[in-house]
Amino acid sequence: MNGGAVELVSVPAGRVTLSDRRTQRSWPVRVATFQLAAFPVTEELYRRVTGGAPPTAGHRRHPVASVSWWDAVRFCNALSVAEDLTPVYRYAAAGGIDLDATADGYRLPAEAEWEHACRAGTTGPRYGPLDDIAWYRDNSAERCHDVGGKQPNAWGLYDMLGNVWDWCWDRYDPEVYGDYRVLRGGGWFDEHWSCRASVRRRSHPDLAIDDVGFRVARSM
Template sequence: MDVSAGIETVPLPPGRVTLSDRRTRRSWTVEVAACRLAAFPVTREQYARITGRPQPPAGEERRPVEGVSWRDAIRFCNALSHREGLRPAYRIAADGDADGPGADGVAWDASADGYRLPTEAEWEHACRAGTQGPRYGPLDDIAWYRGNSGERPHAVGGRLPNPWGLYDMLGNVWEWCWDLYDPEVYGTYRVLRGGGWFDEHWSCRASVRRRSHPTFRVDDVGFRVARSVRPLGD
C-alpha cells in the first residue's frame, strides 16, 4: 500500500468488466488497465487539509467528506497532485466559460501521473474485486446503509474491506466517477456509484448507477481518488 498526503492507495490489476444500465437495459464490456485506487473515500480531515477549508469538528475527522460537487472533487485532485509534485490530471476552465477544454470545461490528460477520479469501469472493477455477485460480502458486514447507519455517515474503514483491501466501496457515501452518465439524455450529468448511508439495500450493489449534475452538492455524495499506472519503460 502506498501512502501520500494521508491518502492510502492500493494497486488494482488489469481486467475486464461488463457495465449495465437498468433504465436503458443496455450492457457494455470495458477493458480496464492497471491503476491505483484510494483504499478509503476522501475524509473530511483530508479534504480540509488539501483545500484549506476549516477542519471538521472533533470526532468527525474520519467521516467521508460529503456535499462536494463533481467539480469540487476535480479541483481537489489537482490540488493534491500539486502538493505531491505530480502533474495534474485535469485542465479546468473558469466557471461559466463556455469555451472550456471539454464537457463542463474540464479536460483529462490521461498521460498525467497526478490524482484523478476513477472511471466508472475502474470503479466497478475495483468494487467487485474478482467477485461475481452484486456485493463482495454480506451487506451488514461491508457497508453503512439505511438498515444500519442510523441515517448518518460513519468513519471510513468501519466495515470489512473487499478482497483487494478497499473499504466502503458500497454504502456510506455515493462516489463521483469521471464519466458522463448519458449525454444524449442527461447532458453533462456525471456518474455516481456505490450507494450511501440513506439508501435501501437494493441501491448498494456493484452495478447500480446514479447521476447528478457536476455542480450539485448532495449530502450523501463524496468521492475517492485514483492514479494511473504507467507501463514499464514509459
C-alpha cells in the same frame, strides 16, 4: 500503497461488464492496472488540502460529503500539486475540462474502473454480506460513519458500498442527460437494493448532496 497522504491500492487489469437498468443496455469494458484509494476522501484530508477549517473531532474520519463533482476535480488537482505530481485535469476556455492521460497526479476513477475495483474478482451483486461491508439505511441510523468501519473487499478497498456515493469521471448518458456525471456505490440513506456493484446513479456536476463524496485514483 504510496508515501503520500492517500493510501492507494493497486488494482489489477481486468474486464467488467457495465449495465444500465433504464436502457436495458450492457457493454463490456477492459480496465488497465491502476491505483485506487483504500478509503473515500475524509473531511480531515479534504480540508487540509483545500485550506478549509479543520473538522470537529468527531468528523475527521467521516467521508467528505456535500461536495460537487467540480469540487472533487479541484481537490484532485490540489492534492497532485501538494505532492509534486502533475495535475490530471486542465480547464478548457469554454468552461469545460480536459484530462491529461499522461499526467501522474490524482484523478477520479472511471466508472468501469470503479466497478471492477468494487467487485474485486467477485461476480455477485456485492463482495460480501451487506451488513458486514456497508453502512446503509438498515444499519446506519441514517447518518454518515467513519471510513473503514466495515470489512474491506478482497483487494483491501473499504466503503465501496454504502456510507457515501462516489463521484466518477464519466458522463452518465450525454445524449439524454448532457453533462450529468456518474455516481456509484450507494450511501447511508439508501435501501439495500441501491448498494450493489452494478447500480448507477447520476447527478449534475454542480450539485453537492449530503450522501455523495468521492475517492481518488492514479494511473500506473
